[in-house]
Amino acid sequence: MITSYEVRQKNPLIHCITNIVVANFQANGLLAMGASPIMADAPEEASDIARIANAVVLNIGTLNQRTVDAMVLAGKTANQLNIPVVFDPVGAGASPYRLTTTRRLLKEINMSVIRCNAGELAAIAGVDWQAKGVDAGAGQADVTAMAKHVASTFNTIVAVTGEKDIVTDGLQTAAILGGDARLTQITGAGCLLSAVVAAFYCTRPSMEAVISAMTFYKRVGEQAVQGTFGDIVSHLMTALFELSQEDEHERNTHNSRF
Known part of the structure; x- marks a missing residue:
């Protein structure tokens, strides 16, 4: 991990x-x-900022054409330079515009x-699926099967949050338990998680990094x-802050034993 x-x-x-x-x-x-x-998020600098970043996070929570243009520019630049891109399709099914933009x-x-x-x-x-705005909503489909399908279709890692988080690359799948449902009542908790995933992933790009980020969160x-x-x-x-400090302390304590 x-x-x-x-x-x-x-x-x-x-x-x-x-x-x-x-x-x-x-x-x-x-x-x-x-x-x-x-x-x-300005299109005028999106490519330049992406060039110097270790990871790019694209979040469509409050869409407008200006930020969409910036996302495309930043994402394409990141791809050219092999910089990781994490996508958070907030409320992707809430409106035709969001779904079209996501696609x-x-x-x-x-x-x-x-x-x-x-x-x-x-x-x-x-x-x-009966989504409710930007909330997950409810449905009968198999979430794990959907995640594996999307991961395979877009050649990516999919991380789905819920009572049980699912992380898959289309071949391997991990389930992560824990957390607390009250966190879903805080605006932006999921959006912050996407940024946390980006920080972990660019440190060591892998499915393991995504699992580690989700477990940490x-x-x-x-x-x-x-x-x-x-x-x-x-x-x-x-x-x-404190948990990252604890991880650092545990790492230093472990190293001092050898």
């Missing part, structure tokens, strides 16, 4: 083209765990990881919900 110690040690620069609801939250979360965010981005950009919920996954897969969630509900956001930031 890859630890958050490795992320903190690398201090990767994560280029986020994200939504206006979560930009500050996402940036602070990356900083807390030892990564460096840059929130650049365009998946067609024009090679995504290293698609990080989504079950409703967004179903929209990408073209499977009937489950631990963060469990620690964040201790105490009153109104304090979850601050507790989440504290958990990101």
Whole structure:
């Protein structure tokens, strides 16, 4: 497993083209765990920023044509330079515009990881699902089968969050338990996870990195919900910082024994 110690040690620069609801939250979360965010969504600089980044995160939470153009430019530049791209198709099935944009981005950009919920996954897969805006909603389809299909179709790693997270590359599949459902009541918790995945993935690009990121975030969630509900956001930031510090301490303690 890859630890958050490795992320903190690398201090990767994560280029986020994200939504206006979560930009500050996402940036602070990356900083807390030892990564460096840059929130650049202007088409005029999207390619230039992507060139210097260690990973690019594309999040369609609050879509407009300007940011879509920036996503295409940043994604294509990242592909040319073998820089990882993590795609968060927020509410992909909520409107025709979101779905069309999702399909365009998946067609024009090679995504290293698609990080989504079950409703967004179903929209990408073209499977009937009762999504609720940007929430996962409910449906009868097999989430694991959908994830494997989408991973194989787009030659990517798919990470689906839920009571049980699923990570697959189309061939291998892992299930991750833990976390706390109360985290879903915090705006941007999933969006931040996509950035966390990017930070782990660019540290050591692999399915193992995605599994490690998802497992780490489950631990963060469990620690964040201790105490009153109104304090979850601050507790989440504290958990990101403290758990990454604990991983560093454990790594140093292990090394000192040899």
